[in-house]
Every structure is written in structure tokens, then in C-alpha cells.
Amino acid sequence: MTSITPTSTSPLLGDRAALIERMVANSSGRVSAEEASTQVAQSERDQLLFIGLQEALSSGRLKIPDGAAIAERLQSSRLDAFSSHPGPITISAMNVDSAIGAQSTLTGGDLKNLSLYMDHLRSGVHLASQVKSEVTFFGTWGEDKYTNNVEEYIGWLQSAMQALPATNKP
Template sequence: MATIGALTPSLRYTDRVAYAQKVADSSNGQFTVDDIMKEEAESDRIKLSASESMEAYRAGKGTYLGHSVGNKVVWRPDLYAQQISEARASRYEYYANMSGPVNIEAIDVDSAVTAQGNLTGGDLKNLSTYADYLRNEVAAATQVKPDATTFTGAWGKNVTHDVNEYVGWLMQAVQQKS
């Protein structure tokens, strides 16, 4: 659990409609609230997809397992072990090389459920991959920067700095949608 240095979440994060209205108002008619909301939904879909891909990579799935010799792929267990090791280490290296505090901000629960539904045609079971990703990222960041890591997650107007509480909300939302 990372709560040290907890920040107040931004308006964009806790109230999307108010954020979209503020942006639309300041755009002098160039954007509507609907335009902004669509952009935010697409951004959530991209973030969710990228985090699931990154978690699969760091878990050793989808790595190169051999090399080609002629028309044949040769199995290289040593290469596989090396790639998994490098993938897992990359999570820690990223935070070790980051200057300043680490702020991990999760997608709003309702937005994550909607984005996952859009990615998979309504199948929400992959949200557990997103939950694993968040837990692992917070654990890695906290291990590298124990006094400078903040997690923020929200479900509507409820905000938490506890990744496990957020994951619980995510699973609760999946159950409600099923």
C-alpha cells in the first residue's frame, strides 16, 4: 500500500463531466463536452490496453522463445529465462531511473469497466490483468522509492490511495456488470 505523499486528485480525475465542461468552455466553441468525453474514453481504452500488454510482457508471456535456423525455430530455454528476467527487472529499472516522486494514477473504475468492455466485446475477465498490473507497479515503485510513491484510484467521487481497495472496487464493478 502506497499512501505516503498522497496528492489530492485533479478535477479531471474525479469529475470528468465537470472537467469536460471546463475544457469545452475554454475552447471557445472548438470542442463540445461530448468531444472531450469521447477523447477521455479513447484515452482510457489505450491506457488499459497498454497496461495489459505490459503486464503480459513482464509476466513472461509473449516473449521470444527461440531463434530461426533456416525454416525452423530452435527452442532456447536459456534465452527464454533471460528474457523473463529482463522483463521483470525492467519494472524496477523504470522507477529507479525516474527523477522525483512516483504518482501512479489508475483509470476510474467505471471508465476501466467500459474500456475493457469495448476492447473485448463485453468480456470483463481481463480486468484482473489490469489489477495485477497496478499491484505490481505500485509494489515495484514502493520498493525503489518507498517514501516517494503515491497511488490514486477512484470510483466516481470516491478516491483511494490504497491499491488493494481500488482493486476491490474494480472486482465489485465487474460483479455488478455481470
């Protein structure tokens, strides 16, 4: 059985402005709001890049020697990580606006690789559910819209992509 409970464990969830404010406050004046915002944006871009690489490897879209063995090991390592995780598993997605912004910045406006992020979330929930009975997904859009359903979150990503000007669409 999959348990759905709203929890927030990722710094990328929720109010981005509050996260930046906390970073500035915790730095004792060493980090400005602009620097904190840049750090958060870079972290989001790095996360999407890593997820894209991981999914490209695991799906076989990235052609390197022995890609099938690497893809199998990646999936196996995710299963191992989920099965060895104590207690319930929470899979937290980036805020839709942050995911769109980070991918757009990373690729110069080309959002077609955002589908890799969608695949990563779907497969994560699926794999986690294979080894744990309590799996929680949490995704947000803006400051007041959240879901515990990965498919609803993916629909939000697709809606946000459709709302962009034609020059930014895949």
C-alpha cells in the same frame, strides 16, 4: 516506508464531466462535449490496451520469440523509470467506472482482461516501493470515494465486475 497522500496527477482521475468541460472550454469552440467525451473514452481504452500488452509480455502470457527477455526488460525499465523519477512517486489508477467501461468497450463486454490492469497496479506499487521510500497510490470510484490502498481499489474493481449483469461477467 511508504507514504500515503491523496494527490491527483492523472487526467483520468476525479470528475470525468469536469475533465470534459475543461477540454471543451480550452478548445475555444473547436471541440464539442461529445468529441471530448469520445477522446477521453479512447484515451482510457488505449491506456488499458497498453497496460494489458505490457503485463501480458512481462508475465509471459504473450508468446513471442524471446518473451522472457522482453518481460525482464519491461520490469527492468519500470524499475529504472521509478528510480530515476525525482521525488516521491504517485501511481494513479483510473476511476473504477471508467476502467470497467473502457475494458467493456474494448472487448465487447468481456472483462477478464481487467485482471491484467489489477496486476499492473499491484506490480507498479511493489516495484516503486523497492526503489523509493515515498510511494503514493491513488484510486477513485465515482465522485466521492477514493483510496490510497491498491488492494482496496482492486476490491472495488472486483465488486464492480460482480455487480454487472451475467452477460458482461468474465
